[in-house]
Amino acid sequence: MAKLTKKQKEAYAKIDSSKVYDLKEASALVKEITNVKFDASVDLAVRLGVDPRKANQMVRGVVTLPHGTGKDVRVLALVTPDKEAEAKEAGADYVGLDEYLQKIKGGWTDVDVIITMPSVMGKLGPLGRVLGPRGLMPNPKTGTVTMDIAKAVNEVKSGKIDFKVDKTGIIHAAIGKVSFDANKIADNANELLQTILKLKPTAAKGTYIKSIFISSTMSPSVAVDVKSVS
Numbered sequence: 001m002a003k004l005t006k007k008q009k010e011a012y013a014k015i016d017s018s019k020v021y022d023l024k025e026a027s028a029l030v031k032e033i034t035n036v037k038f039d040a041s042v043d044l045a046v047r048l049g050v051d052p053r054k055a056n057q058m059v060r061g062v063v064t065l066p067h068g069t070g071k072d073v074r075v076l077a078l079v080t081p082d083k084e085a086e087a088k089e090a091g092a093d094y095v096g097l098d099e100y101l102q103k104i105k106g107g108w109t110d111v112d113v114i115i116t117m118p119s120v121m122g123k124l125g126p127l128g129r130v131l132g133p134r135g136l137m138p139n140p141k142t143g144t145v146t147m148d149i150a151k152a153v154n155e156v157k158s159g160k161i162d163f164k165v166d167k168t169g170i171i172h173a174a175i176g177k178v179s180f181d182a183n184k185i186a187d188n189a190n191e192l193l194q195t196i197l198k199l200k201p202t203a204a205k206g207t208y209i210k211s212i213f214i215s216s217t218m219s220p221s222v223a224v225d226v227k228s229v230s
Contacts, residue, residue: 007035011220022228023193026214027185031178033219039070040178040217044189046171046196047210056203059171060164062142063195067184068159070177071112075153076100078116078124078138083149087115090153101127109134115144115152163192171196178216189214193229 011033021029027042034040050057076094077087078101087095094100094111097120104127114131116124116138124131124138131137138144142162146152163173175188193212200208212224 008220011035015220015222020223020225022225023189024182024186026222026224027189028182029222030185030214030216030219031182033222034178034216036216036218038217040219041071041174042176042178042180042185042214042216044171044173044175044192045213045215045221046193047212048165048169048171048196048204049207049210050165050169050201050204052165052167052169054203057201058165059196059199059201060141060162061195061199062160062162063192064155065159065161065175065188066191067176067180067188069161069174070180071174073113073156074111075156076111076114077149077153078114078120079149080117080119083117086150087153090150091157092149092153097123104130109136111136113144113156114138115146115149115156117147117149118145121145159188161192163196185214189224190229197229 014029014033030042048059050059052058075092077092078097079087079095080097084095092115101123107130109130114136121138128137140146143152143155143160161173163171165171173192175192176185196209209226212226212229213221214224215221
């Protein structure tokens with residue numbers, strides 16, 4: 001195991017490893033143990049009692065964080081000419097169609113979210129190998145395939161995120177920045193957790209939320225009391 005730096009030792013010393021913290025305590029603590037010089041992201045890791053290999057136990061959804069993510073989300077709107085003005089006015093960073101399809105075909109993926117229209121999805125199919133692994137393929141379930149382009153762009157820009165349980169049964173999501181007030185971090189975390197609770201598959205048996213950990217970029221993780229949010 002690599003040696004801990006002085007700052008890492010100080011951070012670990014502030015965490016009581018025998019304790020699980022309520023959400024507000026954990027949100028304040030993660031700010032306290034973060035020592036990097038940049039505005040680190042705050043991440044939530046939620047282990048679920050589901051089997052993601054079974055379609056009826058897949059947990060996937062979208063949530064709009066009340067205080068946003070703190071990140072400047074780069075949005076590409078792949079739309080027909082009649083929708084370009086709408087996308088630009090809503091704040092999309094890149095707007096167009098064929099030129100961007102060619103750029104993506106060439107390997108360009110310098111965006112965070114792609115929003116498009118149902119009629120355009122057929123053209124995106126061949127680009128699945130590029131977009132899929134990066135989580136960029138638009139999906140009607142996450143609201144990124146729609147005719148209401150302005151609404152979709154506004155939601156993403158204001159803090160809408162999509163999440164999905166991974167093959168190990170864990171949902172990872174960025175819920176803000178360390179510069180946020182602790183109460184705002186807790187609010188965002190709670191919004192995500194309440195959404196996950198509502199999405200509990202009927203086929204899931206036993207304990208649904210097994211553990212919750214909150215951390216920031218390069219910080220230790222803090223255990224959150226599951227009972228404080230369920």
